[in-house]
Amino acid sequence: MRSKLVNSGLAVFAGIVLSTLSYSSLTAQTSKLRIIQTNFAGDSMHIIDPVTNKVVGQITGIEAAHGIVTSPDGSRIYYSEESTNTLTVLDGKTLKPTKSIPLSGNPNLVDITPDGKKIYVAIAQSYTDLSEFPRIKAAPTGGVDVIDTGSLTRVKTIAMKGGVHDLNMTPDGKFLIVGNARGGKANVVTAVDTKTDDVAWTVPMDPSPSPMAVSKNPDGSTRTIFAQNGRDNGFQVMDFATRKVTQTIKLNVEGRENPFGPPSPSHGIMVTPDQKTLLVNSRYSSAVFFYSLPDVKPMGVANLSGKGAGWLVITPDSKRAYIANEHTNNVSVLDIPTMKEIAVIPVGFAPARNTLWMQP
Secondary structure, three states, X not given: OHHHHXXXXXXXXXXXXXHHHHHHHHHHHHHHEEEEEEEOOOOXXXXXXXXXXXXXXXXXXXXXXXXXXXXOOOOEEEEEEOOOOEEEEEEOOOOOXXXXXXXXXXXXXEEEOOOOOEEEEEEEOOOOEEEEOOEEEOOOEEEEEEEEOOOOEEEEEEEEEEEEEEEEEOOOOOEEEEEEEEOOOOOEEEEEEOOOOEEEEEEEOOOOOOOEEEEEOOOOOEEEEEEEOOOOOEEEEEEOOOOEEEEEEEOOOOOXXXXXXXXXXXXXXXXXXXXXXXXXXXXXXXXXXXXXXXXXXXXXXXXOOXXXXXXXXXXXXXXXXXXXXXXXXXXXXXEOOOOEEEEEEEOOOOEEEEEEEEOO
């Protein structure tokens, strides 16, 4: 009997130890999570602690940063710099640049494969054609630059008609979804096979897609593409398997008119990691619209005290969203379950893209 009690006590103790270790691991992981907020104007990025919702650091010496991603282990930060047409690599510990990778043209958004081995950079059309000067014309094509993170070199440029403003990796990493939206009257969504880095298929989409979000099925495969556009205050829903647009949704901004723009009335769209909710920015009304998934039904709206919502990022637990308010130089923090703004964080000039970073 005593032996059974001892064994039972040991089992309970072991359970407590395991629970404590798991909790400690989770706490440690949460304590390292940061939000990096770029500022398109000025010369810095701001680092936000999502536990305190305070700025805890800055990365300086940056001009015209556009897209930003981090490596899975947090050891590197990559951002595209429009002023130099480069992808800059920062060391995750020192926050100092270690490499500047020349790109094929003017860079916009960037994304990274789940294993961290490749980065894709959207290349917009560059206005460099002086053949009809004083009229300055755009180059005929943009595309996607492929960066190998092992060698930190550009290994390929996937040329495409029209410029590329936004691109998104599918959750399983098998495809890169590209919005051909910058000039050239391309008006298509393109899927790139990430194994070969060749175009797998293109589908016409009018208006052209930009920005976008991608959801997944329970098995991890790609389910839906949600595509904003630069013309309407709304988005289209495309079934990935059939490549058909199944819904066109305009945001109901009646009573929320707050004309903060341009360039586009709706910019910034993201699926929560738990795949239950779609968040859509309205730059025009300085609000975030919530839709349930997978049925894409309206759930509610969060009005922002900051103006000009231009981008967003969502924490891994699907509980918080950070919205870049580019016209008031701050970031709104939304509580997703209640759809309420809970904090406003001052940052730099014209905050734009933001991303998650697990600080090493």
